[in-house]
Amino acid sequence: MTRPIIEMRNVVKSFGLFKALQGIDLRVKEGEIVVIIGPSGSGKSTLIRCINQLEEHNGGEIIVDGAEVGRGRKSTVLTEVGMVFQSFNLFPHMTVLRNVALGPVRVRGLSWAAAEERAQRLLARVGLEDHVVKYPAQLSGGQQQRVGIARALAMEPKVLLFDEPTSALDPEMVGEVLDVMQQLAKTGVTMVVVTHEMGFARKVADRVVFMDGGRIVEEGPPGEIFNAPRDPRLRSFLQAVLSH
Amino acid sequence: MATNVKALPVMSIFDTFLNWKVFVQTLPLLLSGLTTTLTLGVTAIVLGFIGGLVLALLRLYASSPLRQIAVAYIDVFRSIPILVLLVVIYYALPFVGLRLSSFGAAASALSLVSAAYSAEIFRAGIEAVPRGQFEAARAIGLSPWRRMSDVVLPQALRIVIPPITSNSINVMKDTALASVVAMPDLLKQATQAQALAANPTPLISAAIIYILILMPLVRLVGVFEKRLAVRGR
Numbered sequence: 001m002t003r004p005i006i007e008m009r010n011v012v013k014s015f016g017l018f019k020a021l022q023g024i025d026l027r028v029k030e031g032e033i034v035v036i037i038g039p040s041g042s043g044k045s046t047l048i049r050c051i052n053q054l055e056e057h058n059g060g061e062i063i064v065d066g067a068e069v070g071r072g073r074k075s076t077v078l079t080e081v082g083m084v085f086q087s088f089n090l091f092p093h094m095t096v097l098r099n100v101a102l103g104p105v106r107v108r109g110l111s112w113a114a115a116e117e118r119a120q121r122l123l124a125r126v127g128l129e130d131h132v133v134k135y136p137a138q139l140s141g142g143q144q145q146r147v148g149i150a151r152a153l154a155m156e157p158k159v160l161l162f163d164e165p166t167s168a169l170d171p172e173m174v175g176e177v178l179d180v181m182q183q184l185a186k187t188g189v190t191m192v193v194v195t196h197e198m199g200f201a202r203k204v205a206d207r208v209v210f211m212d213g214g215r216i217v218e219e220g221p222p223g224e225i226f227n228a229p230r231d232p233r234l235r236s237f238l239q240a241v242l243s244h
Numbered sequence: 245m246a247t248n249v250k251a252l253p254v255m256s257i258f259d260t261f262l263n264w265k266v267f268v269q270t271l272p273l274l275l276s277g278l279t280t281t282l283t284l285g286v287t288a289i290v291l292g293f294i295g296g297l298v299l300a301l302l303r304l305y306a307s308s309p310l311r312q313i314a315v316a317y318i319d320v321f322r323s324i325p326i327l328v329l330l331v332v333i334y335y336a337l338p339f340v341g342l343r344l345s346s347f348g349a350a351a352s353a354l355s356l357v358s359a360a361y362s363a364e365i366f367r368a369g370i371e372a373v374p375r376g377q378f379e380a381a382r383a384i385g386l387s388p389w390r391r392m393s394d395v396v397l398p399q400a401l402r403i404v405i406p407p408i409t410s411n412s413i414n415v416m417k418d419t420a421l422a423s424v425v426a427m428p429d430l431l432k433q434a435t436q437a438q439a440l441a442a443n444p445t446p447l448i449s450a451a452i453i454y455i456l457i458l459m460p461l462v463r464l465v466g467v468f469e470k471r472l473a474v475r476g477r
Binding site: 052082087091093152154155 | 374377380382383384385394395399402
């Protein structure tokens with residue numbers, strides 16, 4: 001059995017009185033593609049933001065690659081976790097190439113030359129080799145998000161987190177980003193994806209996790225989740241998102 | 245006859261306030277004063293900039309005692325009139341053995357106050373950088389220091405260019421207060437020259453020199469603001 005690269009045990013997170021996560025147990029194996037679905041406010045984003053400690057959990061344990069994270073710990077293991085944001089969050093004052101090369105230089109200690117070579121290669125992989133000297137504002141949303149993916153990949157992370165990567169995109173650009181993600185999924189990197197793209201979940205996921213009200217309500221292979229949902233909440237959610 | 249009555253006061257106004265001969269005679273004195281003013285102003289602006297940046301970072305990110313000290317400093321030095329501070333530094337500190345030159349006293353007073361104002365400007369600038377930028381910097385593993393120097397500050401500094409320029413103009417204007425502690429700045433030299441020439445032309449000249457130096461900066465603030473608005477974020 002492959003060991004879990006992410007293990008969450010009874011993780012609790014509250015914002016004031018609001019309980020965003022109420023006891024999450026989740027194990028993600030190395031190389032696994034886990035897609036998290038669920039209605040807005042169900043805690044999906046909070047869950048993955050807890051994995052790389054953009055939010056600090058209030059209870060339970062999160063273990064990444066064998067090391068517990070958060071609760072005051074300074075963990076270097078989090079440099080092994082990459083993240084792609086809904087609103088891209090590219091650095092607007094740097095060229096696309098710099099955006100991608102910055103992490104490897106500052107965190108991995110690469111020279112600028114080596115990092116930029118790596119950046120060039122990754123940008124080519126996401127189809128942006130012609131845009132390396134541009135600034136983020138000169139790119140379309142879909143292109144910006146592909147830079148976001150290249151930036152996360154440049155750190156050669158063991159885990160990639162995607163926080164609704166296509167939700168801020170115009171419909172015609174969703175495809176190009178999903179294509180890149182689908183390519184990535186084949187490379188063996190572990191991915192945890194929060195998304196509303198049910199087609200992607202069905203096609204790419206090894207496992208689909210359905211959340212509601214800060215809890216994992218149901219999980220299983222996409223075939224089961226989409227074709228034979230058991231929980232009534234999952235059924236009504238799927239009906240709502242798949243009916244149009 | 246009628247033209248004479250009209251011409252007489254006009255002539256005397258020129259003689260009194262815009263006397264060319266007096267102007268030419270006192271100009272070297274005024275220019276030496278201007279040099280002192282500019283040196284003082286630039287010194288205070290640079291020190292205030294550095295101090296303000298440090299204070300803003302302490303106020304935002306330092307832990308408890310240090311942060312409170314920064315907050316207290318900023319509040320105190322934004323409340324105290326510069327003239328009062330200057331007089332205290334120059335006339336009171338010698339009693340505890342700290343005797344500063346008039347330039348030293350003026351530079352200290354101006355930069356201490358400017359640092360407090362700059363700190364609030366920098367804080368606003370840093371807080372105006374979107375949260376996602378901090379998160380992305382963290383997500384790629386940058387250290388807190390690198391997050392600031394590589395990602396947040398370059399964007400914050402761009403945002404604060406107009407208000408920092410505005411503050412610099414104020415500092416430049418406040419240098420005139422240094423004439424109170426006998427520093428030979430532009431205003432002091434002008435009053436000196438006025439006494440020597442028994443004519444207020446040097447004062448008018450000094451006023452014009454201040455305007456000539458500072459008005460381009462005032463215009464520049466407008467240009468910066470417009471450019472920032474167009475580029476958006």
